[in-house]
Amino acid sequence: MSLPHLGPNPHLGPERPRLIGRECECATLDGLIEALTVGNGGCVVICGEAGIGKSALLGYARSAAGVRVLRAEGAEFERDFAFAALHQLCGPVLSGIAALPASRREAMGTAFGLREGDTPDPFHMGLALLDLLANAADSGPLLCVVDDAQWLDPASAQALAFAARRVGDEPIALVFAVRDPAARPELRGLPHLPLNGLAEADARSLLMSRIRAPLDPGVRERILAEARGNPLALLELPRASELAGGFARPDASAAPAVIESSFRARLAGLPARTRTLLLMAAAEPTGNPSLLIRAAAELDIGPGDAQSAEEAELVSFGNWVRFRHPLVRSTVYRSASPDQRRAAHRALARVLDGESDGDRRAWHLAQAAIGPDEETADAMYQSATRARARGGSAAAAVFLAEAARLTPQRALRAERALSAAAAKHEAGAVDEALGLLSVARRGPLGPRERAQARTLRARIAFDQNRDSAAVAQLLDAARAMAAIDLPAARASLLDALAAAVFVGRFAYSVRMSDVAETAQAMLGDDAPARPGDLLLDALTTQTTKGFSAAVPLLRRVVRTYGEWGDGRRPATGELWLACCAAMDLWEEGAWFALAESQLADARAAGALTVLPVALSYRALAHVHAGQFDDASSLVAEAYAIADEVGAPGLEYVEVTVAAWRGEETRTRELADLARTGAKARGEGRLVTAVEYAQAVLFNGLGRYGAALEALGPACRLDEMGFHAWLLTEFVEAAVRTGDREIALPALQRLLERTESTGTDWASGAALRSQALLTEGSEAEEYYREAITRLDRTQGAVHAARARLVYGEWLRREGRRLEARTMLRAAHDRLSAMGAGAFAARAARELDSTGEHPRGRKTPPPVGLTAQEFQIARLVATGATSKEVGTRLFLSPRTIDAHLRNIFRKLGITSRRQLRHMPLWRDDPRGGSHGRAHRND
Numbered sequence: 001m002s003l004p005h006l007g008p009n010p011h012l013g014p015e016r017p018r019l020i021g022r023e024c025e026c027a028t029l030d031g032l033i034e035a036l037t038v039g040n041g042g043c044v045v046i047c048g049e050a051g052i053g054k055s056a057l058l059g060y061a062r063s064a065a066g067v068r069v070l071r072a073e074g075a076e077f078e079r080d081f082a083f084a085a086l087h088q089l090c091g092p093v094l095s096g097i098a099a100l101p102a103s104r105r106e107a108m109g110t111a112f113g114l115r116e117g118d119t120p121d122p123f124h125m126g127l128a129l130l131d132l133l134a135n136a137a138d139s140g141p142l143l144c145v146v147d148d149a150q151w152l153d154p155a156s157a158q159a160l161a162f163a164a165r166r167v168g169d170e171p172i173a174l175v176f177a178v179r180d181p182a183a184r185p186e187l188r189g190l191p192h193l194p195l196n197g198l199a200e201a202d203a204r205s206l207l208m209s210r211i212r213a214p215l216d217p218g219v220r221e222r223i224l225a226e227a228r229g230n231p232l233a234l235l236e237l238p239r240a241s242e243l244a245g246g247f248a249r250p251d252a253s254a255a256p257a258v259i260e261s262s263f264r265a266r267l268a269g270l271p272a273r274t275r276t277l278l279l280m281a282a283a284e285p286t287g288n289p290s291l292l293i294r295a296a297a298e299l300d301i302g303p304g305d306a307q308s309a310e311e312a313e314l315v316s317f318g319n320w321v322r323f324r325h326p327l328v329r330s331t332v333y334r335s336a337s338p339d340q341r342r343a344a345h346r347a348l349a350r351v352l353d354g355e356s357d358g359d360r361r362a363w364h365l366a367q368a369a370i371g372p373d374e375e376t377a378d379a380m381y382q383s384a385t386r387a388r389a390r391g392g393s394a395a396a397a398v399f400l401a402e403a404a405r406l407t408p409q410r411a412l413r414a415e416r417a418l419s420a421a422a423a424k425h426e427a428g429a430v431d432e433a434l435g436l437l438s439v440a441r442r443g444p445l446g447p448r449e450r451a452q453a454r455t456l457r458a459r460i461a462f463d464q465n466r467d468s469a470a471v472a473q474l475l476d477a478a479r480a481m482a483a484i485d486l487p488a489a490r491a492s493l494l495d496a497l498a499a500a501v502f503v504g505r506f507a508y509s510v511r512m513s514d515v516a517e518t519a520q521a522m523l524g525d526d527a528p529a530r531p532g533d534l535l536l537d538a539l540t541t542q543t544t545k546g547f548s549a550a551v552p553l554l555r556r557v558v559r560t561y562g563e564w565g566d567g568r569r570p571a572t573g574e575l576w577l578a579c580c581a582a583m584d585l586w587e588e589g590a591w592f593a594l595a596e597s598q599l600a601d602a603r604a605a606g607a608l609t610v611l612p613v614a615l616s617y618r619a620l621a622h623v624h625a626g627q628f629d630d631a632s633s634l635v636a637e638a639y640a641i642a643d644e645v646g647a648p649g650l651e652y653v654e655v656t657v658a659a660w661r662g663e664e665t666r667t668r669e670l671a672d673l674a675r676t677g678a679k680a681r682g683e684g685r686l687v688t689a690v691e692y693a694q695a696v697l698f699n700g701l702g703r704y705g706a707a708l709e710a711l712g713p714a715c716r717l718d719e720m721g722f723h724a725w726l727l728t729e730f731v732e733a734a735v736r737t738g739d740r741e742i743a744l745p746a747l748q749r750l751l752e753r754t755e756s757t758g759t760d761w762a763s764g765a766a767l768r769s770q771a772l773l774t775e776g777s778e779a780e781e782y783y784r785e786a787i788t789r790l791d792r793t794q795g796a797v798h799a800a801r802a803r804l805v806y807g808e809w810l811r812r813e814g815r816r817l818e819a820r821t822m823l824r825a826a827h828d829r830l831s832a833m834g835a836g837a838f839a840a841r842a843a844r845e846l847d848s849t850g851e852h853p854r855g856r857k858t859p860p861p862v863g864l865t866a867q868e869f870q871i872a873r874l875v876a877t878g879a880t881s882k883e884v885g886t887r888l889f890l891s892p893r894t895i896d897a898h899l900r901n902i903f904r905k906l907g908i909t910s911r912r913q914l915r916h917m918p919l920w921r922d923d924p925r926g927g928s929h930g931r932a933h934r935n936d
Helices: 023-036 054-062 084-099 102-111 122-139 154-164 200-210 217-227 231-243 255-268 272-283 289-298 303-311 326-335 338-351 358-368 374-389 393-406 410-426 430-441 447-464 468-482 486-506 512-523 531-545 547-562 572-584 588-605 611-624 628-645 651-661 664-681 684-701 704-717 726-736 740-757 760-772 776-791 796-812 816-833 836-848 866-876 881-888 892-906 912-916
Strands: 042-047 068-073 142-147 172-178 192-194 315-317 321-323
Touching: 023 042, 023 054, 023 142, 023 172, 042 054, 054 142, 054 172, 068 084, 084 102, 084 122, 084 142, 084 154, 102 122, 122 142, 122 154, 122 172, 154 172, 154 393, 200 217, 200 231, 231 255, 255 326, 272 289, 272 303, 272 321, 272 326, 272 338, 289 303, 289 338, 303 315, 321 326, 338 358, 358 374, 358 393, 374 393, 374 410, 393 410, 393 430, 410 430, 410 447, 430 447, 447 468, 447 486, 468 486, 468 512, 486 512, 486 531, 486 572, 486 684, 486 704, 512 531, 531 547, 531 572, 547 572, 547 588, 547 740, 572 588, 572 611, 588 611, 611 628, 611 651, 611 796, 628 651, 628 866, 651 664, 651 684, 664 684, 684 704, 684 726, 684 836, 704 726, 726 740, 726 760, 740 760, 760 776, 760 796, 776 796, 796 816, 796 836, 816 836, 866 881, 866 892, 866 912, 881 892, 892 912
Parallel strands: 042 172, 042 192, 068 142, 142 172
Antiparallel strands: 315 321
């Protein structure tokens, strides 16, 4: 997203005077606002140190004519209230909630405490915010201004950033101001407008415009040197100089510290009652004047005591209480003694309604408490429960930590500290979680709580270090829990098993067998009752007794998770393990159904943290079907969302697509990137995925020795979820290098697994591999039966490759005419799906038979982006803009804007014409199933 730099817009009235030294920045904001008048949105993050001019630029933007302004300010004391800033921004348009789609209406209503409901995902709230703002913008351009974004509560920051990335085709602009961009990782990737100190000439001009009394030249130069171009320092330091008779010479320091010193000096000159009033205003960040007046009355302070603070230009009292600068608020609060702060919080708590403002009242009471106070601790505990229900896991963690601090009874304090530690872990605050865990462990804790603490410590260890030591901790924690709560112990053991699978080759001291033996002892002879227990039983049976013995259990797992319904979703870790089971069973139908169900559920719930994984598994299913364009589209979507939520990269999926396409350079680059990331994160399983992709590429290129070398480590590990993929590639590579000695044991392992499942995919893969190691008429029977079986499956890539190896065999047998027929079919199918390396291999074989394959005539490039292709494909199926927007997390207006670009690029004027455009590849089997041509 680029920042517009447009000239003045006659529709917005006369050009406003620019800020001294900020003419370029003002022009940028003018361009952003002018773009709104033609229906184009955008965003910008203004960043720089305190006093550098961020708020002045926001004020300049707000002064634009013809634009409706919504505003919010992050407040240091509100960072722990989930969605506080978002509620502040949306306040003037809250009536629009009623027009939102049901799921988003419920999410926003729950987050804002307007209704009871399930905890809303912050990114689902982003979708609701986008809809709410888009509806509000129907009546005119909308400017959303967010000051002090470094103090936003995390839930608001995530939702606002999500919406900001999606307003390009709406008449909506979001402008953020933040001190340090690193303090708000949610804003990563948005256009930034960094502010530095003013140039010397501009700084001198600003200083001279504000000096109200003669100033000694030496002092003036000192002020210029001290301020280092910081505008607020240039405005404040002359005041300090005047107070000191014109000869103040503060020690050289950073400009913000100098500014705070100036504010502190001005504050000291105010009457005591005025300072107390300012302290209460600083302690209550909502800026509600009626609340402040009531609280002030508790301390016999009246509205008249505000006059001197306004005259000192520290604060303004109107419809809202607003400090001149965030540093004024923080200076006021820090300048007060602990007793003074507690008195201010106590007065505010007394005037807050315990029902409608229970959370704020509890928070003020906690700040007012001198020592342990069970009544306040219990109020904070209840606030944590309400915060969690609204989706504020970070807020819940803070409230629980305060509850623990204020709890007088040691055992209850330890329990609450443990709950707070779990909430901090959930919110991603690992260091704080460990600190609270230490408090909890000092106890006393009961046996159950000790086991829970041990489990939490193990999970934190795995998050920090995905290694065998962390897996061992998870296993030990599960064993400790077994004596207390067997179901909970099994759930922990499933965590340990999933961790061991994920760590894979990097799990040096704790192997799958260690986890499996413990699991079998815990499961006992009773039939597993819960899906998670069934999954644990199946996977441990596979580890301890072999794949064939586990097949009945694995089938039951796949069936159970496939039938999961009633709006309930199993944990993500369980789902990917169930998908692995389906692949190991060669049950492509179950695999596709599980992947599609997981994707549909994640989309419907707006669960963006889960969605990249769901998209990845669905993309791999498309690869199996030879639908590389559809796979690429989902990979692009997964990347965009993974970046949004800060998830690790998904190169291991993209490298698989690139390998099947035969893109050697791209595969090598992605493989290096994916392997480096996987090793750094301790994800041995992903290294195996990369090795498989490399083997596919090398087999396609005919570099069989390289394929054999790539697959060596993976085949020795024999990890679950790869049984249907690795051995077939290994056998082909080994046969082509002439190394039957290593091919035969691999074939035997393959046959043991395929015979126990008996699906067409399994039988076809086994027959093809058998044929490669067989001679004469028996080999031909195997080849023909393999093709017949694979043609019954959705595995188009495997059916095409079976024709390729059969054609190669026919040519070597000297049966050139039959070889041409088979190789031509293989070439056509592989070319149609875009498997470039395998298609080229088929072409070389055809050339050896005397036939020169004609290049397939492919549709001309049309320059559509990956997202435009995805939208075009969906619209061509008859989906409405609203339906497409819901699926892709975009507004209908944005979809319509993309369609206008698509129509322009394709030279068409209607949706109906999309159905006849060259967006589709031929079906690998010869028909047309509407698969998009990749051209991005």
